[in-house]
Amino acid sequence: MRVSKTTAFLYVLPAFIIIALFVYVPMISNVYYSLFQMSAFSANPEFIGLQNYAELFKDNVFYIALKNNVLFAAVSVLVQCVFGLVLAILLESKLTGKMSTFYRVIYFIPAIMSVSAVGMLWSFIYEPSIGLLNKVLEMIGQTDWARAWLGDEKTAMMSVIMMSQWQNMGYITLLLVVAIQKIPEEYYEAAEIDGANALAKAWYITVPMVRDMLVVGIVITVTGAFKVFTEVYVTTLGGPGQASHVLGTYLYLQGFINNRAGYASAIGVIAFIITFALSILQIRISNTGTSAAE
Amino acid sequence: MYKKVISIMLLSVLALSIILTGCSGGNSSETTGTTGTTGTQTSGSTGQSSASNEKVTIKLMHRFPDEPFQGFIDKVCQQYESAHPNVTIKQTSAATDPYKEKLTVMLSSGTDAPDVFFGFSGEYLNQFVREGKVLDLTPYWEKDKAWADSYMPQLVQPFYTDNKLYGVPYRVSVKMFFYNKKIFQDLNLSTPQTWDELLAVCKKLKDAGYIPIGEGTADQWPATHYLAILNARCVPADILKKDYDPKTGEWTDPGYMQALDLFKQLVPYMSPHVTGQKHDMGRQQFVMGQAAMMFAESVEIPFIDQEMDQSNPVDYGMFAFPSIPNAKGDQNAILGAPEGFSVYSGTKNPDVAVDFLKYLCGQEVGKQEVKEIKWFNACKNTVDPATSDAKLVDCYNVMVNAKSVVNWMDNEVHALIRTVYYEDTAAYMNGTMTAQQFMDKIRAAAQKAKQTVQ
Numbered sequence: 233m234r235v236s237k238t239t240a241f242l243y244v245l246p247a248f249i250i251i252a253l254f255v256y257v258p259m260i261s262n263v264y265y266s267l268f269q270m271s272a273f274s275a276n277p278e279f280i281g282l283q284n285y286a287e288l289f290k291d292n293v294f295y296i297a298l299k300n301n302v303l304f305a306a307v308s309v310l311v312q313c314v315f316g317l318v319l320a321i322l323l324e325s326k327l328t329g330k331m332s333t334f335y336r337v338i339y340f341i342p343a344i345m346s347v348s349a350v351g352m353l354w355s356f357i358y359e360p361s362i363g364l365l366n367k368v369l370e371m372i373g374q375t376d377w378a379r380a381w382l383g384d385e386k387t388a389m390m391s392v393i394m395m396s397q398w399q400n401m402g403y404i405t406l407l408l409v410v411a412i413q414k415i416p417e418e419y420y421e422a423a424e425i426d427g428a429n430a431l432a433k434a435w436y437i438t439v440p441m442v443r444d445m446l447v448v449g450i451v452i453t454v455t456g457a458f459k460v461f462t463e464v465y466v467t468t469l470g471g472p473g474q475a476s477h478v479l480g481t482y483l484y485l486q487g488f489i490n491n492r493a494g495y496a497s498a499i500g501v502i503a504f505i506i507t508f509a510l511s512i513l514q515i516r517i518s519n520t521g522t523s524a525a526e
Numbered sequence: 527m528y529k530k531v532i533s534i535m536l537l538s539v540l541a542l543s544i545i546l547t548g549c550s551g552g553n554s555s556e557t558t559g560t561t562g563t564t565g566t567q568t569s570g571s572t573g574q575s576s577a578s579n580e581k582v583t584i585k586l587m588h589r590f591p592d593e594p595f596q597g598f599i600d601k602v603c604q605q606y607e608s609a610h611p612n613v614t615i616k617q618t619s620a621a622t623d624p625y626k627e628k629l630t631v632m633l634s635s636g637t638d639a640p641d642v643f644f645g646f647s648g649e650y651l652n653q654f655v656r657e658g659k660v661l662d663l664t665p666y667w668e669k670d671k672a673w674a675d676s677y678m679p680q681l682v683q684p685f686y687t688d689n690k691l692y693g694v695p696y697r698v699s700v701k702m703f704f705y706n707k708k709i710f711q712d713l714n715l716s717t718p719q720t721w722d723e724l725l726a727v728c729k730k731l732k733d734a735g736y737i738p739i740g741e742g743t744a745d746q747w748p749a750t751h752y753l754a755i756l757n758a759r760c761v762p763a764d765i766l767k768k769d770y771d772p773k774t775g776e777w778t779d780p781g782y783m784q785a786l787d788l789f790k791q792l793v794p795y796m797s798p799h800v801t802g803q804k805h806d807m808g809r810q811q812f813v814m815g816q817a818a819m820m821f822a823e824s825v826e827i828p829f830i831d832q833e834m835d836q837s838n839p840v841d842y843g844m845f846a847f848p849s850i851p852n853a854k855g856d857q858n859a860i861l862g863a864p865e866g867f868s869v870y871s872g873t874k875n876p877d878v879a880v881d882f883l884k885y886l887c888g889q890e891v892g893k894q895e896v897k898e899i900k901w902f903n904a905c906k907n908t909v910d911p912a913t914s915d916a917k918l919v920d921c922y923n924v925m926v927n928a929k930s931v932v933n934w935m936d937n938e939v940h941a942l943i944r945t946v947y948y949e950d951t952a953a954y955m956n957g958t959m960t961a962q963q964f965m966d967k968i969r970a971a972a973q974k975a976k977q978t979v980q
Contacts, residue, residue, distance in 0.1 A: 246540055269978070271630075274657055313812020360799030361807065383744055385958055469746060472801055473953030488627040490941045491653065492978075 250463040259504065261300070271491035284498035293474045297482045300389050304396070304478065305457035308309040311397040313449045317442070319401070320408035321434050336409060339402035347399070351466030354395040358382050358467075382468050385475035392476055398461050400456070402438040404449045411445035412438060451511055458507045479503045558701040563761060582878050587618045587632065587640035588867075589625035594828070598899050606885050614876060626650070633659045633870065639874040642883055645693055646865050646937035647684035649770070653941070654868075655687050656979070661869035663691040666880050676889045678926065679903035681864045684933060693868035694887040695904035697895070700862030700925055701751055702844040709736060709818040717845040721788065724848045728795035731818045739793040740810075740817025742803035749951040750935040750944075752792065752821065755861040756785035758932040760853045772940035772979045775972040777965065783853055784953065786961040793955050801952045805846065809833070815840055821847075823862070824921045828900045844920060860928040864904050864935065940975040943968055 266284055270277035288294050319339070323332050342350065357364045358381035366378040381391040419437050428436070439446075461480030464470060470485060472476035477485070479499060487496030557597050586603065590596055590762045596619065603615040618640065620628050633639050633654060644650040645660075654660050667674050677695070685693040705717065705746060713734055718724040728738035743749040757766060761781030769775045793800065793841075797808050797817065809826065811817040813833045815856070834840060849857035866887055885891060892908035902908065902925065909922045936944045946967050953959040 243537075271653075271657075358802070359807070360802040361797070361811075380799035383799060383802025383952065383956075385953065385956060468744075470744060471744075471949055471952050472956060473950050473958065475953075485945065488630055490945055491630070 259371045262497045262500050262504075265494055266501050268494040269492070270494050274493075280494070284495050285502075287495070288498050288502065293477060293482060296474050297479045299459070300476065300478045301458050303389065304393050305454045307390075307393050307448055308400070308453040308457045311445060312401050316401050316404040316449065317398050317408050317439070317446065319405045320412055320442075321438055323405070324411055324412045325430065336406060340406050341402065342399045343403035343406075345399065346463040348466050350395065350399050351463060354398075355382065355467055358391055370425070377436055383472055385472050387466050388472060388476040392463055392467055395467070396460070397427075397464065400453070404453065407445055407449055411442040415441045443518070447514065451514050454510055454514065455507050458503060458510070495516055536690060571890070573944060581614070581863065582612055582875050583616055584642060584875065584879055584882055585616050585618070585640040586882075587625075587629065587643040589620060589622050591619040591621060591741050592803045594899050595901075598895065599690050602886060602891055602894075606882055610878075610881075613882070615882070629679070634911050636872065639870050639872060641690045641870055641875065641879045642867050642886070643870065644646040644696070644865065645868045646934070647693065647695075647863055648933045648937040649772075649939055649941075649944075650937040651685070651692055651868060652687055655692050659871055661873065661876060661880075662838065663694070663869065663880065663883075667691050669692045673884055673888070676906060677904050678906055680928065680931060681925070684864055684931065685866065693866045694883060695864035695866040696887050697825060697866075697899075697901045698824040698862065698864045698904055700860050700921065700928070700931075701755070701821060701823045702846055702860075702921075702924070703819050703821050704812065704830075704842050704844050705819045706815065706817075707841045709815070717843070718848050721848050721850045725795075727819075728792070732795060737797050737811055737817035738819060739792070739797070740808035740812040740820040741796040741800055742798075742805045742808040743801050743952060744804045746952070747934075747936060748808075748821075749789075749955065750947045751861060752789050753785055753936040753947060753951065754848045754932055754938070755849075755859070756788055756860045757782060757855070757935075758861070759847075759850045759855045759857060760784040760788070762854045763856050763930075766855065769972075770938050772943075772972075773976040775940070775943070775975065777943075777969050777972050782965055782968070783961050784853065786964060790954075790961075812842075813840060824925075825901055827917065827921070831900075842917070844917070844924075856930055856932075858928075859930045859932045860924065860934045861934075862925070862928075862932060863933040865906075884908045940972075940979070942971040942975045942978075946971050 265277075267279060267281055267286075269280050281329060322328065323335055323339075328335055356362075359367055360380040360383070362376070363381075365381065369375060369378045379387060381387050415438065418431055419441070423433050425436055441483040460478050461484065464476055464478050464481045468476045470481040472491070474482075480503070481495045483499040483503070486492045486499060533899065543694050555706060586599075586720065588599060590599060599617065603617065607613060607615060618628075618632075619625070623976050629643060629645075633643075639659075645654070651660065681695055681698055682691070685691055685695070703717075709715075709731070710717070712732055715727050715730060718727050731738040736851070741748060761769075761779050765779050765781075769777050769779070797811055800808075808817065808820055809822060809829065812820040812822075813830055814835070815838070830842075847861060867883055869876065869883060873879050887903055887905075889905040889908060892903040892905040895903055896914060902918075902922060909919060911919050914922075935947050939947070946964070950959055950964055950967060954961065
């Protein structure tokens, strides 16, 4: 069935309009607002050019937030993609057998929970006097490890990051499980004939074959790590002090609490540039889309 | 042919859904990060306002979505609607912190702005007054003497800016130390009047195995309450007033450092891991008898009653924040503030909105408020000593006799300074920040605040 160019264009048009209106127009307006000093409700925004950016680069909370986002990304890739891959391989191996569907569901359920609900749940787990974590540490005799997880600058960010891993690992694992399922059996049989053990099969066959999906997983986790907001907002609000601020929460603080919408827009622009650059970089490096399976 | 029909149908469904979502009013505020947002949404009903002065819709926005407070407001609205059949009241609500952010957005949106909205007196309301978003109530106040006289003036005072009235109180909250009478009796303690007495009481309680002060500062605002009253005790009143005004704030008085040092002395007597738990947890510890005291607001009394284990109730009393000997501030100020409602300056029905405001914050509702939800508003004669709870009467008398009221920190100071108090007090309590560093940060924020209000 031949589709004329006009028809094709008309089909694409509605989605294009929506994306243009709700994604691209705000993005460009954001860059515009970042050149002003204004509050969300101010009658007269004051043009100040690049001053917001100058201030941003000298702002050490910005660097704390950036560091936290990078830490978030690093841990996320390690736990969700690397351990997720190991978990996916295990789920698809003979070890789990008939129970593999059951395990898949168990690991995936946190991913469909609302982030706010997960935040509340983990606030209770991390609660210093009645929370699960400290109680378990008491039970196994390690009471000196018990602390105010979300109230101590040294542990606040990591606690939030770990909460996020708990929630999202199942999702990446599932993506990888799907990718593994598409690997033809013949490769494994051929490897067995050549005397490969399970570890060799995993390393030489599974890992290279899921490379495309792995790159997708890494892009998702890294961009997700730079966009994180709710996880921090419902647990620590960026505190104590500024120890657990991320770009998202710092933007929110400046925009809606400090009423500096122009400054917040500048933060938004920088966050966008970073995520955009990282995504392009990752896709280029991995050179996806050129594998034979395409 | 069949395919064509299907594809045309799908296209029209797509087009229709786009048009409909676009039309259903921009009011689908997915309030970000709210754990407490409930509330009936205003449907952004355009075109329903008073073309002919017949049917009027008033949009009310408040921060009391929990029961029984939401139910009480529903009742008040219904009562008003029955008395004024041509008026319909549409409510929106959100919990405190999300409310502040939501109101900022709503007031800047223009058409969706509520007609009557809740506001904290002080800087919180002033930021909107400066942008011209709040209706000046002074003409109405001066015209209706009966209305004006029904209030306790010291509680309406915080709603004045530049000698104009911008809001009226709906509820008044005062913060006091609550103490467990039985524990105090057992240990032979009397309620402390001065700071040294307070520390001595705390030490005795700690030695006896109790948590002296049940508290949690993870929600950021509780610690700022201590600093607010300590600032009022340690810094001379006129300097405090000058510093709290963003146009003239300097924050160089040594009283601020003294306040921080005193606060640090109290922190070891608060619940263990105090920066990692929330204020509610501290109150739980008090209600369960683990903590002998707590520093809480009078409006928490209904919560205490709800949370109390009826088989093992705690008999509690209250005392005011102690005085600091030799400190240069106001030793008699009470920490507390009226919170109330204001009218949007761009409302289409100012007279109806103000009339509703008079009712909502008036004496009749005030009496019901004390009886049903145990909150005071600022009207005179709303508490009947004969029929009310003894603790409420005590509280009420404290309020009536208070010569000066000190407002909550986050409503009193400019947003930039508020952020330092909110975020960095935890770092100060944890010991990762010194008092000197804290005040340097405050002074830097004050400089920045000056620039934004010029």
